[in-house]
Amino acid sequence: MPKATVTKKRTSARLPVRDTCEQVCYDAPLVRTLKREMLADDTVMELVATFEVLADPTRLRIIYALGRGELCVCDLAHVLGMSLSATSHQLRRLRDLRLVKYRYEGRMAFYSLDDEFIKKMVEDAVQHVESD
Amino acid sequence: MPKATVTKKRTSARLPVRDTCEQVCYDAPLVRTLKREMLADDTVMELVATFEVLADPTRLRIIYALGRGELCVCDLAHVLGMSLSATSHQLRRLRDLRLVKYRYEGRMAFYSLDDEFIKKMVEDAVQHVESD
DNA sequence: AGAATAGTTGAGCAATTGTTCAATTATGAT
């Protein structure tokens, strides 16, 4: 049978390609181990929450600054070069996560760091980045 | 001169309140020190970039999984329970930041971790979170 | 050659985020 002139139906006639992988391609034992020992969902969420706090220039600088000593919101805003409002909003997040503590003196609020692990992690990262 | 009857103009006539703090409220020396020794902008950006990568459940799990050994994209997607596409997109980010390396074998790509600092940071954080 | 598979990529979308603006509370000063 001679080939008709229309044989080639255009490759775009291909059906939608699966975008999931239904079989283990290669390292079945490692895949099994990982499925068993993968981080629990709530562990992952907690880790993400921790790193999220640090993944913002303002919060990072707040934590770094408070690492040097207690500061009132106004002084902190001054150091950051940001508005009182923006500073206060970020402090609230840090407060909610119990990374900072505060005390009032009249109408002034003094904030300080309240999480040794976070402090150390930032210091380590700073050292690593600054060591060229 | 007698006071006019119009003195009280309504409190809501207050003009827009400054949202910046133009003076140092309290600890001038510390503020001066911090202004001098605050993290440089590019240091902050690098730090943020580092923490941003880890502030996502998928990337975190990828890094954790690759910490156990080299994996092809398909196996990795399988372990994560995600689509090939989503997995590949995230791997591209990790590749761009040189956190993972890869090698090809035929049409399969094998990825592995390529940043000891990141690996250690995740391991430390996991340990801290899991230690109740 | 043609079909199937492993992986990559760009566009588009829904969800989230950080800031500003304006209003508000509470304390201190006149």
Place this chain on the structure above:
DNA sequence: ATCATAATTGAACAATTGCTCAACTATTCT
């Protein structure tokens, strides 16, 4: 009492992000 100041908060807006979908490349198999 009234005003100014320190700080907090909610709404709104712009920018960013992570996924899906579809199209595409490249390699392997028949």
